[in-house]
Structure formats: C-alpha cells, structure tokens
Amino acid sequence: MPPKADPFVQRRLLDVARIDQAVSAAEHRRKSLPELGLIATGTTRVDELRNAAVLAQTEIGDLDRAARKLDNEIDAVRARSKRDSDRLAAGTAQAKDLENMQHEIVSLARRQATLEDEALELMESREQADASMATIDRDLAAAKAELEAAEQRRDVAFTDIDDELRRVMAERKSLVDGMPAPLVALYEQIRARGRVAAAALNGSRCEACRMDLDRSALADIWAAGVEDVVRCTECGAILIRS
Numbered sequence: 281m282p283p284k285a286d287p288f289v290q291r292r293l294l295d296v297a298r299i300d301q302a303v304s305a306a307e308h309r310r311k312s313l314p315e316l317g318l319i320a321t322g323t324t325r326v327d328e329l330r331n332a333a334v335l336a337q338t339e340i341g342d343l344d345r346a347a348r349k350l351d352n353e354i355d356a357v358r359a360r361s362k363r364d365s366d367r368l369a370a371g372t373a374q375a376k377d378l379e380n381m382q383h384e385i386v387s388l389a390r391r392q393a394t395l396e397d398e399a400l401e402l403m404e405s406r407e408q409a410d411a412s413m414a415t416i417d418r419d420l421a422a423a424k425a426e427l428e429a430a431e432q433r434r435d436v437a438f439t440d441i442d443d444e445l446r447r448v449m450a451e452r453k454s455l456v457d458g459m460p461a462p463l464v465a466l467y468e469q470i471r472a473r474g475r476v477a478a479a480a481l482n483g484s485r486c487e488a489c490r491m492d493l494d495r496s497a498l499a500d501i502w503a504a505g506v507e508d509v510v511r512c513t514e515c516g517a518i519l520i521r522s
C-alpha cells in the first residue's frame with residue numbers, strides 16, 4: 281500500500297530533493313578539490329627532498345671523516361720526514377743509514393704530494409656536496425611552503441563546504457520534520473538507490489529522468505487522488521503534480 285500525504289506535504293519533497301542534490305554536489309566538490317592532488321604530489325616531493333637532504337648530509341659527514349683521516353696521514357708523513365731531516369742535519373747517522381734516510385725522505389715527499397692531491401680532491405667534492413645541500417635546502421623550503429599553502433586553501437574550502445552542508449542539512453531537517461514517516465521512508469528508499477527521489481511531473485515528462493510517461497501511466501496518475509503518492513514508471517521517483 282503506497283503512502284498517502286497531503287499534496288502540500290508532498291510538494292515539500294521537491295525542496296528536499298533539491299537539497300539532496302546540493303549535498304551530493306558539495307560532497308563531490310569536497311572529494312575532488314584540486315588542492316587534494318596538489319597536496320598528494322607536494323607531500324611526495326617534500327618526502328623525496330627530505331631523503332635527499334639526509335643522503336647529502338651523510339655524504340658531507342663521510343667526506344669530512346675522510347678529510348680528517350687524510351690530514352692525520354699527511355701530518356704523520358711530515359713528522360717522519362722532519363725526523364729524518366733532523367737526523368741528517370745532526371750528522372750523527374751511520375753512512376749506511378744515511379743513504380736509506382735520503383731514499384726515505386724522497387719517497388716521503390712523493391707520498392705527501394699524493395696525499396695532498398687527494399686532500400684537494402676531497403675539498404672539491406666537499407664544495408660540490410655543499411652546493412647540492414644548499415640546492416636541496418632551497419627546494420625543500422619552497423616545496424614545504426607550496427604544500428602548506430595548498431593545505432591552507434584546502435582547509436578554507438573544507439570549512440566553506442562543511443558550513444554549507446550544515447546549513448542545508450538543518451534546512452532539510454526542518455522540511456522533513458512532521459512529514460508522514462511512510463512518505464519519508466519511501467523517499468529515502470528511492471534515494472538510497474542513488475537516484476533523484478522526488479521530481480515534478482511537467483506535462484507528461486518526469487523531471488527526475490526527463491522521460492515522457494506513456495499514456496496509460498499518465499491516465500493512472502491523473503485518476504489517482506490528490507493525497508495518493510504517485511511515481512514515475514520509468515525511474516521510480518515520487519512525482520509531484522502541479
């Protein structure tokens with residue numbers, strides 16, 4: 281047995297349906313804000329740059345450790361060379377040791393030159409690493425600022441949409457309050473299928489599915505009492521007769 285309702289009450293369903301469409305549109309807008317895509321890519325970018333910063337920092341640490349090690353080696357070679365030179369200068373060495381020490385001084389000088397070249401290369405690598413670190417820091421700051429701006433715009437948009445949703449839901453509640461429960465239940469049941477649940481009958485056309493009802497369906501509708509709830513034979517919407 282389909283519900284019956286005062287035609288004025290039935291007419292209020294058009295406002296409810298209008299609100300439900302506005303709610304769907306607002307929910308869709310909330311889910312498809314362009315900021316959400318920007319935030320997703322921005323978050324990935326910030327994560328990537330943070331990882332790159334960690335790697336660059338590690339590289340700088342490795343280079344500094346290598347440079348300290350090299351400096352110690354250079355100091356040791358210099359000390360050894362100085363000791364040999366001092367002994368030579370003192371003139372206390374045996375003739376046999378003298379030759380060995382002269383050989384050693386030459387080889388130590390070669391070793392020192394090699395180590396100093398390595399130290400120079402390390403310094404250049406360190407300068408490059410500093411430059412990459414500076415680039416990463418700058419890019420990271422820019423990416424974070426962009427991300428924060430997008431998050432702020434999203435929050436503003438969410439607040440606007442949520443305010444609108446609260447407002448229309450309050451309006452909806454005041455429209456539905458006092459309607460006969462079976463009528464509301466029928467409306468909700470149709471809406472749960474994802475359809476427009478109430479629409480005007482405009483001549484022979486249902487404004488929900490925009491189809492023209494056939495002659496016999498129209499005859500049934502016009503024969504029904506004003507309190508009878510009639511429905512579109514095409515889409516099932518509750519039809520509001522003018």
Ligand SMILES: [Zn+2]
Nearest residue numbers: 486489512515
């Ligand atoms: Zn229809």
